[in-house]
Amino acid sequence: MSKVILILAVQILLVTTFASAVDRGDFARTMNPKRLHMKEKLTHLRVYWHDIISGRNPSAIVIKKHVAKHSFGSITMIDNALTSDVPINSTLVGQAQGFYAGASQHETSFLMAMNFAFKTGKYNGSTITILGRNSIFSEVRKMSVVGGSGIFRFARGYVELRTKWFDQQSGDATVEYNCFVLHY
Numbered sequence: 001m002s003k004v005i006l007i008l009a010v011q012i013l014l015v016t017t018f019a020s021a022v023d024r025g026d027f028a029r030t031m032n033p034k035r036l037h038m039k040e041k042l043t044h045l046r047v048y049w050h051d052i053i054s055g056r057n058p059s060a061i062v063i064k065k066h067v068a069k070h071s072f073g074s075i076t077m078i079d080n081a082l083t084s085d086v087p088i089n090s091t092l093v094g095q096a097q098g099f100y101a102g103a104s105q106h107e108t109s110f111l112m113a114m115n116f117a118f119k120t121g122k123y124n125g126s127t128i129t130i131l132g133r134n135s136i137f138s139e140v141r142k143m144s145v146v147g148g149s150g151i152f153r154f155a156r157g158y159v160e161l162r163t164k165w166f167d168q169q170s171g172d173a174t175v176e177y178n179c180f181v182l183h184y
């Protein structure tokens with residue numbers, strides 16, 4: 001009896017597998033990566049990220065106030081300038097667009113999700129997507145590059161952050177981002 005049930009179960013499995021294979025149609029196929037002329041490259045980008053929350057033209061805006069200590073529960077949307085050097089009036093290379101959210105109840109640490117949209121030279125129009133944990137009072141923080149577009153298609157990598165300047169009064173900050181990006 002149990003043998004019959006087993007055979008029936010296997011048959012049902014086969015039928016459903018076959019049926020779904022037929023239903024799938026031909027929307028997907030495997031490709032030879034050579035057809036996209038894909039060759040892996042490693043790019044190091046060093047940019048300075050300016051978080052300006054004070055003044056009349058802030059680039060970072062709190063859209064949800066914290067609900068507990070250590071900024072927990074806050075959400076800040078950003079459209080921060082990325083420059084080639086520490087001074088905010090150095091060459092603008094792109095914008096950091098996204099948000100950071102207070103994600104720790106025991107220290108000041110943020111979940112960051114943002115795109116770096118580059119605007120200069122051959123990088124114009126290309127992006128990398130950064131996701132990670134930023135414990136802002138640590139000397140060095142590390143986050144992930146989870147993807148990209150344009151020159152940075154198929155990107156993955158990591159980022160090291162170091163705060164270069166922080167104004168305790170206003171909360172404004174300049175942070176150095178060293179991005180190590182593998183891409184094709």
Ligand SMILES: *[C@@H]1O[C@H](CO)[C@@H](O)[C@H](O)[C@H]1NC(C)=O
Nearest residue numbers: 085086087088089090091092
């Ligand atoms: C940037 O601003 C500083 C003063 O705030 C000035 O001394 C410097 O010349 C400026 N640099 C550029 C490239 O505009």
Ligand SMILES: *[C@@H]1O[C@H](CO)[C@@H](O)[C@H](O)[C@H]1NC(C)=O
Nearest residue numbers: 118119120121122123124125
């Ligand atoms: C970047 O690309 C945009 C859109 O294609 C173009 O309007 C802009 O002039 C370019 N900027 C530079 C610096 O090449």
